Amino acid sequence: MHYAISEIPVIKRFLKSRWLQWGITVVTLAVFLVVILTGLFGTPAGNHNFGIVYVWLVWWALLKLIFVPFLGRFWCSVCPIPAPGDWLQRRAMITPRRGGKLYTLATKLFRKPGSFGARPWPKFLRNIWAQNLGFLAVALFSALILTSPLVTALTLLVFILVSLLVSLFYERRAFCRYLCPIGGFVGVYSQIAPVAVRVKDPAVCESHTEKTCYTGSDAGYGCPYFNLPQRLQANTLCSMCGECLRTCPKDNVAFYVRVPGADLLNTRGRRMDEAFNGLMMLGAAFIYSVVLIGPDGGLKATARAVGTPGWFVYVAALLSFSLLVVPGLFWLCVRLSQVLAGRPRPDMVDIAAAVRKRDSLFAGYATVLVPLGLAIWVAFTLSFTMTNLSYAWPALSDPFGWGWNLFGTAGMAWTPYLSGVIPYLQVPVLLVGLIVAVALAMRTAHQHQQPSRAALPVSAFCALAVVGLLTLYMA
Amino acid sequence: MIGTQFARRKTQWLFAGVTMALVALALLAPLPVTGAAPQxxxxxxxxxxxxxxxxxxxxxxxxxxxxxxxxxxxxxxxxxxxxxxxxxxxxxxxxxxxxxxxxxxxxxxxxxxxxxxxxxxxxxxxxxxPNLPWLRAVAATLIAAVGAGAVFWK
The missing domain is CATH 2.60.40.420 (Cupredoxins -  blue copper proteins)
Structure with a gap:
């Protein structure tokens, strides 16, 4: 059930325009620069510093509560981090180069006669494992990053420099597709979004040999995320930037409004790297809920004291919980599902084989982690962003904390928004996530030729995760 | 075949309705509150x-x-x-x-x-x-999980 809203002429013109994406990106890049400057030169008090307030409260709330659930990876298409690399590769800001040609240093250094010249991304990195590890690496320092403007600025500077460096040697948005620690989970959770860019008729693509949606044309660039739109099955790797809408000469690509979570309906052929992203994110949400939202001040101080013996214990706890305990429990549930089904599958006995195998039962069941994980992250985000969001007003007028009052809002007092009703928002969100997760567990069982009872262990895992989080927040 | 599918769909809607009613009951039903005398x-x-x-x-x-x-x-x-x-x-x-x-x-x-x-x-x-909101939320969670399982059971 879907509707191609890009068939409405006004909307199509709007979506195909290069100005929309460029305009929003320029604004986000300007905000990004202020974040860097305030982080480097502003007050070290986080809640008076524009960088902390606008990255970890405003942007994070927008990303988790609006962008990802409703617009998928749209944020990625207007993210400021890859923008300088894009413009360098394109040697243009708005109007595309002839043939959508891209330029990299590799084009000059490694060009072979007759080849297009770009250096291919290493095969073993063509997955989101590096993004998973990147997220965990950031997570280890998160208590410090979230609360120190300087560390936030330095982290973002590292992101933009790595992105720029990668774009000098590898075509398109290789950083976003394969390395960005944020892009990994944004992609996985964006499968929930009620919007998608897809081809209208795959048969039309079959007959179109030029594949300008991939190679680029005078009308635009090839897919920045290395997608061939006709093979696109999920939002995971699509930022909905609209390049394929512009470059398809057959008008065979559309922007659809659809049933939320439609990408998850097929639980066959799921990827293990995405499964691990879901497990890791679930583990991280629990650790953050205990450490940051919990009442133990010692834990918070320990998580922030980077390099101390206590911090190494925190690192060991975070890593073992996210990489061993949660995946281990989930693996046991999937193994139990086979016992209940009465048909053991070899890929559940040999874990290495499961990683290699593209149609693993483990990865299939892991689709439940998308609605469940997103709901848990929304609940976590609600717990700290709403009560602190009012710091955005003074930080807007006094971004550096130097006593400015640019817009007359510097003196606005802290007002916790929705503080009395947050649990009443969290509970329905978690219940919806759980119901969808259980429905997906059942669907996974059926699509893998298992009886319904085989879905019980994974369903119980999901229910226990929700009860655990409710206990952390409400008991 | 169509008749079986129709009957199954009807059962699914029935389970969904009962689940939603029970979840709402768990979250909202007034309960007698007893406890220690206020101090x-x-x-x-x-x-x-x-x-x-x-x-x-x-x-x-x-x-x-x-x-x-x-x-x-x-x-x-x-x-x-x-x-x-x-x-x-x-x-x-x-x-x-x-x-x-x-x-x-x-x-x-x-x-x-x-x-x-x-x-x-x-x-x-x-x-x-007594922390009833938490107990209610836990009850609603368990009802929702069992109910969703029942709705999609084949």
Whole structure:
């Protein structure tokens, strides 16, 4: 059930325009620069510093509560981090180069006669494992990053420099597709979004040999995320930037409004790297809920004291919980599902084989982690962003904390928004996530030729995760 | 075949309806509240280095709660979610909060005066027992899980 809203002429013109994406990106890049400057030169008090307030409260709330659930990876298409690399590769800001040609240093250094010249991304990195590890690496320092403007600025500077460096040697948005620690989970959770860019008729693509949606044309660039739109099955790797809408000469690509979570309906052929992203994110949400939202001040101080013996214990706890305990429990549930089904599958006995195998039962069941994980992250985000969001007003007028009052809002007092009703928002969100997760567990069982009872262990895992989080927040 | 599918769809809708009704019942049904007789409770909370001590405070519904907030380092505040009341304290100058705990559940209290980097996460918890909202949420979760399983069972 879907509707191609890009068939409405006004909307199509709007979506195909290069100005929309460029305009929003320029604004986000300007905000990004202020974040860097305030982080480097502003007050070290986080809640008076524009960088902390606008990255970890405003942007994070927008990303988790609006962008990802409703617009998928749209944020990625207007993210400021890859923008300088894009413009360098394109040697243009708005109007595309002839043939959508891209330029990299590799084009000059490694060009072979007759080849297009770009250096291919290493095969073993063509997955989101590096993004998973990147997220965990950031997570280890998160208590410090979230609360120190300087560390936030330095982290973002590292992101933009790595992105720029990668774009000098590898075509398109290789950083976003394969390395960005944020892009990994944004992609996985964006499968929930009620919007998608897809081809209208795959048969039309079959007959179109030029594949300008991939190679680029005078009308635009090839897919920045290395997608061939006709093979696109999920939002995971699509930022909905609209390049394929512009470059398809057959008008065979559309922007659809659809049933939320439609990408998850097929639980066959799921990827293990995405499964691990879901497990890791679930583990991280629990650790953050205990450490940051919990009442133990010692834990918070320990998580922030980077390099101390206590911090190494925190690192060991975070890593073992996210990489061993949660995946281990989930693996046991999937193994139990086979016992209940009465048909053991070899890929559940040999874990290495499961990683290699593209149609693993483990990865299939892991689709439940998308609605469940997103709901848990929304609940976590609600717990700290709403009560602190009012710091955005003074930080807007006094971004550096130097006593400015640019817009007359510097003196606005802290007002916790929705503080009395947050649990009443969290509970329905978690219940919806759980119901969808259980429905997906059942669907996974059926699509893998298992009886319904085989879905019980994974369903119980999901229910226990929700009860655990409710206990952390409400008991 | 079509008849079987129709009957199955009908059963699914029935299960979905019953599940939603039970979830709503678990979350909203009025329950008799019994517990210890209300009393006045004096609680001293020390605020220092981004933490409240004790971090978790338990009282009974109906108790008159008097919180004495002491600061051991810089100025701190205490804002109680749900009750929307606050006080502040600095070293040598404690603050006081007096209220009747007439709403049950868990309520975060958080520092209301910017006190340093970890200030947004300087959080404690007041639990007004019996903690029915949590019990209701857990019951609703279990009902929702079982109900969703029943709806999609083949």
């Amino acid at each position: 006045e409770r004096h609680i001293t909370i020390s605020a220092h280095t981004f933490a409240f001590e004790p971090g978790t405070v338990r009282v009974n519904r109906g108790d008159t709660v008097v919180i004495n907030l002491e600061s051991a380092d810089v100025m701190h505040g205490l804002y109680l979610d749900g009750y929307e009341i606050s006080t502040r304290a600095e070293p040598g100058q404690p603050g006081e909060l007096r209220f009747v705990a007439d709403r049950d559940g868990a309520f975060h209290f958080r520092c209301a005066v910017p006190c340093g980097n970890l200030h947004p996460f300087m959080i404690g918890k007041l639990i007004v027992e």
